[in-house]
Amino acid sequence: MKHELPPVRGTLTEHRPLADLTWLRVGGPADVLFQPADEADLAAFLRALPEDVAVFPMGVGSNLIVRDGGLRGVVVRLGRGFNAIRTEGDRVIAGAAALDGHVARRAAAAGRDLTFLRTIPGAIGGAVRMNAGCYGTYVADRFESARAVTRAGRIAILGADDLGFRYRQTDLPEGWVITEATFRAPADDPAVLAARMEEQIARRDATQPTRERSAGSTFRNPAGFSSTGRADDCHDLKAWKLIDAAGLRGFSLGGARMSEKHPNFLINTGGASARELEELGELVRKRVYQHSGIQLEWEIMRVGETAP
Ligand SMILES: Cc1cc2nc3c(=O)[nH]c(=O)nc-3n(C[C@H](O)[C@H](O)[C@H](O)COP(=O)(O)OP(=O)(O)OC[C@H]3O[C@@H](n4cnc5c(N)ncnc54)[C@H](O)[C@@H]3O)c2cc1C
Structure with missing residues (x-):
């Protein structure tokens, strides 16, 4: 090709x-x-x-x-050439390849609060595309605009209305590549922001298998999507509780396992194939449905073709 x-x-x-x-x-x-x-x-x-x-x-x-x-x-x-981060007043402008954690730290050093990004392991393009969020704040709450290259190779400037932020979802057209995003971030004392980020990291490490191979939450928290994207904060029907109640904490298939520490995290314990991971996820969906009547929806994106 x-x-x-x-x-x-x-x-x-x-x-x-x-x-x-x-x-x-x-x-x-x-x-x-x-x-x-x-x-x-x-x-x-x-x-x-x-x-x-x-x-x-x-x-x-x-x-x-x-x-x-x-x-x-x-x-x-995207890699080098797309990872610059700068602040201009209350604006933080980050290349799409900049890691969320780096952006949070650079913003904090300049006295700007994007601390919600600190523990999300993705890069800014993925954060915008997924309306990533944590601890009650989402990209949608701080987003001003994004630059993107359309599938036809034009430069587009996108506002929040163009992206239609929802719970872990946007309307970014297929094949469009986000190259940069601008956030508006409230001011705070850099030392306070640094302490908040430390506390978030500690909370993460205590509750999630952060040292294992996962892709974060496997299934969305059910009970509807709110226009503010806060479905997971408003509702107590957490996916992990449904998985736990169905007896699937630690459930495994080949090298794929639902984490013991956080049952909504799908782990590759070593030699898992994509097929094993996906089959285990489907099995969990089936068993949770049998147990609670609730249909879990994948949050992890599954892309590409199965092996022949
Ligand atoms: C341990 C762990 C914890 C996590 N915790 C959280 C959390 O607290 N909150 C949360 O929201 N997520 C969380 N996640 C999930 C994940 O980190 C986020 O969804 C993140 O925003 C994905 O970014 P990425 O760069 O890895 O994107 P990818 O996984 O590479 O891609 C995800 C989607 O974004 C699209 N995309 C990526 N870059 C671009 C671009 N430049 N332009 C256009 N589209 C693009 C891809 O096409 C794909 O559709 C976690 C994951 C892990 C492994």
Whole structure:
């Protein structure tokens, strides 16, 4: 496929395995992995890329199961050239490849509160796309605008209305790549913000299997989506409680296991395949439904093809 692709200044790699680019360490190859040099490189590439070639933007893979057969088309992964972070008054402007934790720390050092991002292991593009959130604050609460390159290679400036933020979901069109986001962040004392982040990390480590291979919450918390995206704070019907009540804490299939520490975390204990992880998740959905009559919905995105 590579010889048919437009010339770039960044890197194009054919048949690139994706497992090492995801937190769960599973997944087959991308037909092509594109790491653009900068936004102009990305835009020129997408303009020239035949329309029928699928484009999948990937962050740091902390919310993904890439299936064992891999992804057809072009996977775009942003790196250097997309990770600058700067503050201008109450605005924090971050490249889409900047890690959420770095953005939170840089903002705090400048006396701006984006502490909710500190413990989310993704990058800013994925945070905007997923309306990531934690401890009662979501991207939607601090978001001002984002730059994106459309599938046709145009630069678009997106406001909150364009993205339609919902619980772990937005309306970003397929194949569009977010390159930068601007947040409005309230002021606070840097020392207070630093202490808050330390406390959040400690809370995380106490309640979640942060040292194991997971993709965060496997299933959404049920009981509806609110327009503010706060479904998980408003309702007590936590997915983990349903899984626990169905006796599935520690339930496993091959190398895949529902965490003992937090039963809504699906873990790759070592040699799990994407198929095992997905099958275990489906089995959990079935058993929870049999036990409680509630249909759990995946929060982890599952993409690509199953292995033949
Ligand atoms: C231990 C752990 C804890 C977690 N805790 C939380 C939490 O508290 N709150 C929370 O919200 N999430 C949490 N997550 C899930 C995950 O970190 C978030 O969903 C995160 O925002 C995903 O970002 P990413 O860069 O890894 O995106 P990926 O997983 O790579 O991709 C996720 C989606 O975003 C899209 N995407 C990524 N980058 C771009 C881009 N530049 N342009 C367009 N689309 C893009 C992808 O196409 C895909 O649809 C956790 C995950 C783990 C492993």
